[in-house]
Every structure is written in C-alpha cells, then in structure tokens.
Amino acid sequence: MEYFLQLLLGGLTRGSIYALIALGYTMVYGIIELINFAHGEIYMIGAFTALIMSSVLTLYGFNEVSIIVLSSLIALIYSSAYGFTVEKIAYKPLRGAPRLSPLISAIGMSIFLQNYVLLAQTSDFLPFPTLIPEFNFMKNYEHVFGSTELVIVVTTVLVMILLTILIKFTKIGRAMRATAQDKKMAMLVGINVNKIISVTFIIGSVMAAIGGILIASHIGQINFYIGFIAGIKAFTAAVLGGIGSIPGAVLGGFVLGWTESFATGYVSSDYEDVFAFALLVLILIFRPEGILGKSSSQKV
Amino acid sequence: MKCMMNTSLLTCILMVVMTVTLSCTKPESQPLKVGVAGPHSGDLASYGLPSVKAAELVINETNDKGGILGRRIELLIEDDVCKPELATNTATKLVSQSVHIVLGHICSGATKAALGIYKDSNVPVISPSATNPDLTQSGDYPNFFRTIASDDAQAKLEVDFALDVLKLKKIAVLHDKGDYGKGLAEFVKGFIENSGRAELVLYEGITPGAVDYSAVVQKINLSGADAVIFGGYHPEASKIVMLMRKKKMDTIFISDDGVKDITFIKIAGEYAEGVYATGPKDVSMNPLAVKANEAHKKTYGSDPGAFFLNAYAAAQALLNAIEKSGSTDYAKVTHALRTEYVETPLGKIRFDDKGDAIGVGFSMFQVKHGRYVEIN
Structure with missing residues (x-):
C-alpha cells in the first residue's frame, strides 16, 4: 500500500511538472492556434536566470527567503521579456501566413535559443541550488513525499485555479476568449488583439519560468537542453488533456505522470514511454479533442 | 652507424640496407x-x-x-x-x-x-x-x-568489487538504454548471474533526460537491493543518487567512468559522498x-x-x-x-x-x- 502511495504521489509530482509547462502551450494554442515550440526554451531560460540570480544574491549575502523571492521574481520578468520578444520577432510578422510558416519559425526559434544559451553559458550540466527549504512538518514523510514535491503540486493547482479565474471572470480574460473565438470580430468590437496576444505570451512565459525554477530545484541540475525534453512531454500532456483547455492541460499532465509512474513501478521503466504514448494514441482515437477538449469555439 | 641530421634520408636507408645485407652473411645476426x-x-x-x-x-x-x-x-x-x-x-x-x-x-x-x-x-x-x-x-x-582493458573490464571490476570487497547479496542493475550504458549493464548482469553469489533483484533501463526518477527509485527501495550498479552517464546518475538520499535510502551506488567525472560531484554535492565509480588508471x-x-x-x-x-x-x-x-x-x-x-x-x-x-x-x-x- 505504501508502495502504491509512493508511486501515486511520485506520478502526481511528475504530472505537475508536465502540467506547469503544458499550461503555456495550451494557452498560446488557444489564442492563435500555434504550437509554440520555443516554450520549452523559455522554461530553460527561466531556470538559468534563477540560477545566475541566486548565485549573485548568495554572493552578496542575502538571506534564504529573499534569495528565493528575488531570484524567482527576476527570472519571471526575464522570461516574460523573452516570451514577449519571441512573439514579436518570430510570430507576429507571420500572422497572416499559412499555418505551417509560424510552426517552422517556432522550431527555428527553439533551436536558436538553445544554441544561444549553449554559447552564452555552457554545454555542461550545472548544479542548481535547492531553493525550497525542507519544511519541519514534512520531516516524517520525506521518504514518501518531499517538501519540494509538495511545493510543486500545490503551485500547479494554485496556478491552474488563478488562470481559470483570470480567464473566466476578468476583463482581460473576456478579451482573450473573444480573440480566441474570432480575431477579426474581436478587433471590430474594440479589442486590441496584438496586445492580448502579447499578454498571453507573457502569462505563458511566467508559468514556464515558475516550472523551470521548481523543476530545476527538484532535480538539482540544468543544462541548455532540458527545455526540449520537458517540452515534448508537456506538449503530449496538453494534447492528452485537450489542447486549448486550461484544466485539460493539468489533467493531461497528471494522467501522463501517473501512467509513467505506474508503468515504471509495476511493469518496467524500459516501457515508460511506450505506455505513455500508447495511452495518448488510445485517447486520441476515442476522443480526438482530448480528455477535456471541447468544440473549437470554447478554447482558451 | 650514425646518420647526421643533414644527411639525406636516401643515404641513410642505403646504409641500413647495406649493413643488413652485409650482416646477412652471419646467420645469428x-x-x-x-x-x-x-x-x-x-x-x-x-x-x-x-x-x-x-x-x-x-x-x-x-x-x-x-x-x-x-x-x-x-x-x-x-x-x-x-x-x-x-x-x-x-x-x-x-x-x-x-x-x-x-x-x-x-x-x-x-x-x-x-x-x-x-x-x-x-x-x-x-x-x-x-x-x-x-x-x-x-x-x-x-x-x-x-x-x-577489454570492453567488459569495467563491468567485471564493478561486480568483483561488489561481491568480494563489499560482500553484497542483492544487487539492482540500471542502465540508460544507450550503447555504452546498456552494453555495460548487460555484462554486469551476466557476471552476477554466472557468479551465483548474489541475486539480481532488478534489471531496468531508464529514460535519459527525464524530469523525475522517483518511481524507479521507489522500485529499488521495494526490491531491497543492497546496491545499485548503474551503466550510463553522470546526469542521470546524479539525479538517481540525489533522489535516493533525499528519500532516506542508503543504498550503495556503483557506476562506471561515465560517472567518474568531476561534474557528478559538483552537481550531487554532499549526496555524492560514498559513491563508487570505476575509471581508467591514472598513468600520467x-x-x-x-x-x-x-x-x-x-x-x-x-x-x-x-x-x-x-x-x-x-x-x-x-x-x-x-x-x-x-x-x-x-x-x-x-x-x-x-x-x-x-x-x-x-x-x-x-x-x-x-x-x-x-x-x-x-x-x-x-x-x-x-x-x-x-x-x-
């Protein structure tokens, strides 16, 4: 029973990691129907910024809490600047172009950013500090569920709830939904579509950066390539849950995380990916729009 | 016979040939x-x-x-x-x-x-x-x-060390599914099975670059292995070691020269202490x-x-x-x-x-x- 619980919670953590990144994919897709392949790279840049900032702040002798808060904050701002710029440079000029063009542009951007970090930083793995302290009340459960894992799961759920509120109940959320449904019509009723798209990219990048920081401090190391692998899995999670749907991305992440965790635990880790992608195929056969995906007029 | 540096190569060769030919008269030389x-x-x-x-x-x-x-x-x-x-x-x-x-x-x-x-x-x-x-x-x-050393020398050394020096009875073998890691793990598996002195409790491949290895770490825990022998490189090794230590497992970790790298210690920090790895003998x-x-x-x-x-x-x-x-x-x-x-x-x-x-x-x-x- 304890073993089952360990796998369940392990899968939950893994799923939350996927979900945090998947949220960015799904939002961008919801608004402009573009698979933003550079999203994984924004996640990687977020982690790198946090690493650099926390090293600098440690050098200046800041205390633990201010290091976490400040370095995360700077990482979030820096990544959203990247997200914003990527959209302006690589996607905006192609808005009227056939759908394949921005897709290729996105792949190009992804490769560019990877190589940029490779050259500007290093190709080697770098140790990432454990930013999240070990909570005292978790001491007795560390062998099943660590403090970092708890923070990851809680953050994911919180972010999902906040996003849902943002989209359902705020003015900007309404504008986003309108843009998603019909860009031309939204423009006609006075919505600044370009601004809304930029905001979407900024929100997506913020979430990628949050994911980057949490995951890096969970696994304790980063390099320029982490965004690619995490991005592929997160994209799978987004498709699984129904791309364009916010709760769908989180559910997709959880389902994928659990599948992998239980496949490893009860079968063999050799077949981890086999089970994960077999599930994806099965779900897409019976529900092509994903678990929570709805008809296209209800995206975002 | 001395060939000066400025003497042409041809002359040198001719002299050698002549010496050899001349000395051919005596069979023992x-x-x-x-x-x-x-x-x-x-x-x-x-x-x-x-x-x-x-x-x-x-x-x-x-x-x-x-x-x-x-x-x-x-x-x-x-x-x-x-x-x-x-x-x-x-x-x-x-x-x-x-x-x-x-x-x-x-x-x-x-x-x-x-x-x-x-x-x-x-x-x-x-x-x-x-x-x-x-x-x-x-x-x-x-x-x-x-x-x-032959390709399986590291595997042999790892198994001998685990059985003879550490006297382990239950061993889990993991690899990263790559040519190097899996090749090594297969040799390790073979040596353990042939020795008959220890039980191979787990043999699995993990996906390199994955964000989380907690499931496989829990599986090692459940298997009751005394030690993990890992075939692969340091990024996965450090993730597994750190996760094991964070989960309060003191399972011995033995690996290869893909892990015997200073980056492994830099990343795993204090968790790296006590990890064994084989590496080429230092002859410098x-x-x-x-x-x-x-x-x-x-x-x-x-x-x-x-x-x-x-x-x-x-x-x-x-x-x-x-x-x-x-x-x-x-x-x-x-x-x-x-x-x-x-x-x-x-x-x-x-x-x-x-x-x-x-x-x-x-x-x-x-x-x-x-x-x-x-x-x-």
Whole structure:
C-alpha cells in the first residue's frame, strides 16, 4: 500500500511538472492556434536566470527567503521579456501566413535559443541550488513525499485555479476568449488583439519560468537542453488533456505522470514511454479533442 | 652507424640496407622482424599511426643499445585501414615475410580477421587497442595478447568489487538504454548471474533526460537491493543518487567512468559522498609514461595520439618476452609474455592465461570529501 502511495504521489509530482509547462502551450494554442515550440526554451531560460540570480544574491549575502523571492521574481520578468520578444520577432510578422510558416519559425526559434544559451553559458550540466527549504512538518514523510514535491503540486493547482479565474471572470480574460473565438470580430468590437496576444505570451512565459525554477530545484541540475525534453512531454500532456483547455492541460499532465509512474513501478521503466504514448494514441482515437477538449469555439 | 641530421634520408636507408645485407652473411645476426599492423591511412589512421611511432621509438632505442640477443630489430609496417577483409591480406603479407611477432592490429574487427592467420603460423600478436571481450575470452586465440582493458573490464571490476570487497547479496542493475550504458549493464548482469553469489533483484533501463526518477527509485527501495550498479552517464546518475538520499535510502551506488567525472560531484554535492565509480588508471604520473611522451615530442615534434602509451607498452612487452625467453620460439615467447613482468608506461605488467594484461585498465574510485579517491 505504501508502495502504491509512493508511486501515486511520485506520478502526481511528475504530472505537475508536465502540467506547469503544458499550461503555456495550451494557452498560446488557444489564442492563435500555434504550437509554440520555443516554450520549452523559455522554461530553460527561466531556470538559468534563477540560477545566475541566486548565485549573485548568495554572493552578496542575502538571506534564504529573499534569495528565493528575488531570484524567482527576476527570472519571471526575464522570461516574460523573452516570451514577449519571441512573439514579436518570430510570430507576429507571420500572422497572416499559412499555418505551417509560424510552426517552422517556432522550431527555428527553439533551436536558436538553445544554441544561444549553449554559447552564452555552457554545454555542461550545472548544479542548481535547492531553493525550497525542507519544511519541519514534512520531516516524517520525506521518504514518501518531499517538501519540494509538495511545493510543486500545490503551485500547479494554485496556478491552474488563478488562470481559470483570470480567464473566466476578468476583463482581460473576456478579451482573450473573444480573440480566441474570432480575431477579426474581436478587433471590430474594440479589442486590441496584438496586445492580448502579447499578454498571453507573457502569462505563458511566467508559468514556464515558475516550472523551470521548481523543476530545476527538484532535480538539482540544468543544462541548455532540458527545455526540449520537458517540452515534448508537456506538449503530449496538453494534447492528452485537450489542447486549448486550461484544466485539460493539468489533467493531461497528471494522467501522463501517473501512467509513467505506474508503468515504471509495476511493469518496467524500459516501457515508460511506450505506455505513455500508447495511452495518448488510445485517447486520441476515442476522443480526438482530448480528455477535456471541447468544440473549437470554447478554447482558451 | 650514425646518420647526421643533414644527411639525406636516401643515404641513410642505403646504409641500413647495406649493413643488413652485409650482416646477412652471419646467420645469428639476422634481424628480428617485428610487424606493425593497423590503419595508417583513411578515416581511422589517427588510431593507427601513434602505434607506429611508439614502435619506432622503442625499437630505435633498443637498436641504439645494440639490439636484442645480439640481433638488430627490423620493423615491417603494414596498413590494414581497419578493414577485416584487408587485414587478412596484411597478415598474410607479414607472415610471408616471416615476421617473428606482431604489434597490432588496432580495430577489433580487423584484429579478429587477422588472428587466425597468425595463429596458424605461430606468430604472437599484441594489440594496443582491440577491446572486444571475445578476442581473449573465447580462448580461440592463444597467440593473442593486449595492453588495453577489454570492453567488459569495467563491468567485471564493478561486480568483483561488489561481491568480494563489499560482500553484497542483492544487487539492482540500471542502465540508460544507450550503447555504452546498456552494453555495460548487460555484462554486469551476466557476471552476477554466472557468479551465483548474489541475486539480481532488478534489471531496468531508464529514460535519459527525464524530469523525475522517483518511481524507479521507489522500485529499488521495494526490491531491497543492497546496491545499485548503474551503466550510463553522470546526469542521470546524479539525479538517481540525489533522489535516493533525499528519500532516506542508503543504498550503495556503483557506476562506471561515465560517472567518474568531476561534474557528478559538483552537481550531487554532499549526496555524492560514498559513491563508487570505476575509471581508467591514472598513468600520467608514471615516470616511464612521462619519458615516452617526451621522446615522442622530441622526435616527432607533437604530442602523442591515441593508444600511444598502450602501443609503447606492447612494444616493450614483446621485446622483453623475446629477451627473457632468449629465442623467437613461439612457445617460449608466449610463455614469457605470461610469466615475465615488464616495466612499462602503463605500470608493471604481464599477461594472464587468456591474454589480457594484468595491471592495466581500470581502478575503483570512491567519492571522499568531494573528490574521487582511488581504492586499492
């Protein structure tokens, strides 16, 4: 029973990691129907910024809490600047172009950013500090569920709830939904579509950066390539849950995380990916729009 | 006979030829023929040429001292381009020139193809670089020796260490599904099963680069393994070790030279303490290695290439065997290779019954106070 619980919670953590990144994919897709392949790279840049900032702040002798808060904050701002710029440079000029063009542009951007970090930083793995302290009340459960894992799961759920509120109940959320449904019509009723798209990219990048920081401090190391692998899995999670749907991305992440965790635990880790992608195929056969995906007029 | 630097090469060669021809009148001073075979042209020439240079250095030095058993040594250099089909031609050619002993070949495939021909003609062969385990372990080629550790040497060392030194009973084996990691893990699995002294409780491949390995770590925990032997590289190793320690598991972690890297310690930090990893023996401090490298630099004006020290050791070993056995007789020479120790840049070596060099290859290291320390 304890073993089952360990796998369940392990899968939950893994799923939350996927979900945090998947949220960015799904939002961008919801608004402009573009698979933003550079999203994984924004996640990687977020982690790198946090690493650099926390090293600098440690050098200046800041205390633990201010290091976490400040370095995360700077990482979030820096990544959203990247997200914003990527959209302006690589996607905006192609808005009227056939759908394949921005897709290729996105792949190009992804490769560019990877190589940029490779050259500007290093190709080697770098140790990432454990930013999240070990909570005292978790001491007795560390062998099943660590403090970092708890923070990851809680953050994911919180972010999902906040996003849902943002989209359902705020003015900007309404504008986003309108843009998603019909860009031309939204423009006609006075919505600044370009601004809304930029905001979407900024929100997506913020979430990628949050994911980057949490995951890096969970696994304790980063390099320029982490965004690619995490991005592929997160994209799978987004498709699984129904791309364009916010709760769908989180559910997709959880389902994928659990599948992998239980496949490893009860079968063999050799077949981890086999089970994960077999599930994806099965779900897409019976529900092509994903678990929570709805008809296209209800995206975002 | 001294060839001044400004004397033309042709004159030099002519003088050598004349000396050799003249000395042919006395049968006991016939030159001793050492063949050097390997890729000396083509894509893989950079693996073969350093061995030629090593042989030249060792043999010129010996000739300068008056040769061996009163005989001069002659090098027969043949190119096999690392291709098995050409290696048989190379071997035939060397045998037809009645070569006494061969240094080579370089690639495992070419070596295997050539070995049968040498065996039929009773020619001992020492390779500085052919690492395929079967070459020695199959027992098919009693004329074959090598001064490099075979591909499964690390696996053997890991298992021996786990069973003999740590006396473990339950072992989990993990790998990263890659050529290197999985190949190693398969050898480890085989050695554990053949030993019959420990139980293989888990054998699995993990996905490299995954964001989380908690499921497989919990599985190790459930299996009750005393130790994990991991085949792969340091990024996955550090993730698994850190996760195990965070989950309060004190399972011993043993791995290979993909993990014996300073980056592993930098990343895993305090969690790295106590981890075992095999790695190539450090010979850079060996005075003979320093001397050999300097001689190469002086003669050829550059740093030596791949397998240079292995080839240097092989050349020394074969000359030593001929000297100690006092003849070029096949049985006596191979016996001397197996029994007589020789000081080489790789340390003091001799060969075991199968032909692998004893004292060459890998050592076990352990992380202590943030560094890898060799365990003796």
